[in-house]
Amino acid sequence: MAPPDAAATQLIERGLRALLGVWLIALAGCATTIFSSSGAPGESPPVDPPRFEAPPPSAAKPRVALVLSGGAARAFAHLGVLRVLEREGLRPDLVVGSSAGAIVGACYAAGLPVSEIEALAARINWPTLIDIDPVKTLLGGFGLGLAKGERLEAFLRRSVSMPLQDMPIRFVAVTTDLRTGEAVLLNHGDTPRALRASSAVPALYEPVRAAGSLLGDGQIVSPMPVAAARQLGARVVIAVDVVYPPQHAPLTNPMSMLFQTVTISTYRHLLNERAQADLLITPTIPPTADLALGNREWLIKAGQRAAEAQLGPLRAAFLRP
Numbered sequence: 148m149a150p151p152d153a154a155a156t157q158l159i160e161r162g163l164r165a166l167l168g169v170w171l172i173a174l175a176g177c178a179t180t181i182f183s184s185s186g187a188p189g190e191s192p193p194v195d196p197p198r199f200e201a202p203p204p205s206a207a208k209p210r211v212a213l214v215l216s217g218g219a220a221r222a223f224a225h226l227g228v229l230r231v232l233e234r235e236g237l238r239p240d241l242v243v244g245s246s247a248g249a250i251v252g253a254c255y256a257a258g259l260p261v262s263e264i265e266a267l268a269a270r271i272n273w274p275t276l277i278d279i280d281p282v283k284t285l286l287g288g289f290g291l292g293l294a295k296g297e298r299l300e301a302f303l304r305r306s307v308s309m310p311l312q313d314m315p316i317r318f319v320a321v322t323t324d325l326r327t328g329e330a331v332l333l334n335h336g337d338t339p340r341a342l343r344a345s346s347a348v349p350a351l352y353e354p355v356r357a358a359g360s361l362l363g364d365g366q367i368v369s370p371m372p373v374a375a376a377r378q379l380g381a382r383v384v385i386a387v388d389v390v391y392p393p394q395h396a397p398l399t400n401p402m403s404m405l406f407q408t409v410t411i412s413t414y415r416h417l418l419n420e421r422a423q424a425d426l427l428i429t430p431t432i433p434p435t436a437d438l439a440l441g442n443r444e445w446l447i448k449a450g451q452r453a454a455e456a457q458l459g460p461l462r463a464a465f466l467r468p
Contacts, residue, residue, distance in 0.1 A: 197336035212240065221446060227446070231458065233260070241317045244318075254306065385428065390414065
C-alpha cells in the first residue's frame with residue numbers, strides 16, 4: 148500500500164484533533180459533575196506562609212524523634228504504629244514527616260487522639276484529594292500540575308488548623324525545593340499549606356510557593372526524613388518506613404515504567420536514611436497493584452503488628468538516657 152500524500156495526512160490529523168476535542172469536552176462535562184458534587188474549594192484564606200525558623204539556643208534538644216515516611220495509601224500503616232505508642236504512653240519529643248507521613252504526623256503532633264485521626268482518614272475520598280477543573284484545563288492548559296491541591300488543603304484546614312509552631316509536640320514537615328533539589332524543612336506558619344506542599348506529588352499537584360521557593364513532595368529527596376530529625380538535634384530516632392519499594396512495581400506499560408524510575412530514585416535516598424535511624428519499623432505490606440483508600444483498615448493493622456513486634460526495643464528507645 149502506498150503511503151498517504153501530504154494532503155491526506157493533514158486531513159487525518161485534523162480529524163483526530165476534532166475527535167480529541169469532542170472527547171475532552173465530553174470528559175469535562177462528566178468530570179465537572181463528579182467533582183462539583185463535593186463542593187468547590189473556594190478562595191484560599193490568607194495564611195502565615197510556612198517556613199523554617201531555627202529554635203532559639205536556649206531550646207531543649209528533642210530526645211526522641213518519630214519519623215514518618217511517605218508512601219501514599221501505604222501511610223495508613225502509620226496509624227497502626229501510633230495506636231501502639233498511644234496505648235503504651237510513649238510520647239516523642241519531635242515528629243518529622245514527609246509527604247503522606249507529614250499529614251499523619253501533623254495530626255498526631257497537634258494532639259488529636261489516634262481514634263480521631265483514623266476517623267479523619269475514613270473520610271478521605273478521591274474528590275477530596277483530586278481537584279481537577281476539566282474546563283479550565285481544556286481552555287488554559289495544565290499549568291504545573293493536574294490538580295491544584297486546594298480541596299486537600301481545605302480538608303486539612305478543617306482538621307488541623309493550628310500553626311506549626313504551636314503544636315503540643317514539636318513538628319516539622321519536609322518538602323523539596325523543586326528548583327534546587329534541596330530538602331526544605333517547615334516548622335513555622337500555616338500547617339495546612341505546609342502539608343499541601345509536603346504532599347504535592349510532581350505533575351499530579353501544583354507545587355506551593357512558600358519559604359521563597361517552589362515546594363513539592365518531600366518524598367522526592369527525603370522519603371523518610373531521619374536526617375532532618377538529626378539536624379534538629381534528636382538523640383534517638385524511631386523511623387517508620389512505608390515507602391513503596393521498586394520490587395513491588397508491576398512493569399506492564401509505559402506509565403508503570405515512568406513510575407518505576409521515580410520509585411528507584413526515591414528508594415536510593417531511603418536506604419541512606421534507614422542507616423541513620425536507631426530503630427526502624429517496617430510494616431509488612433504485600434505487593435499489590437490495587438492498594439487504595441479502601442485498604443485503610445488492614446494497612447492500619449499492618450502498622451500495629453509491626454510496632455507490637457518491636458515493642459521491647461520501642462520501650463527501650465524511650466527509656467534510653
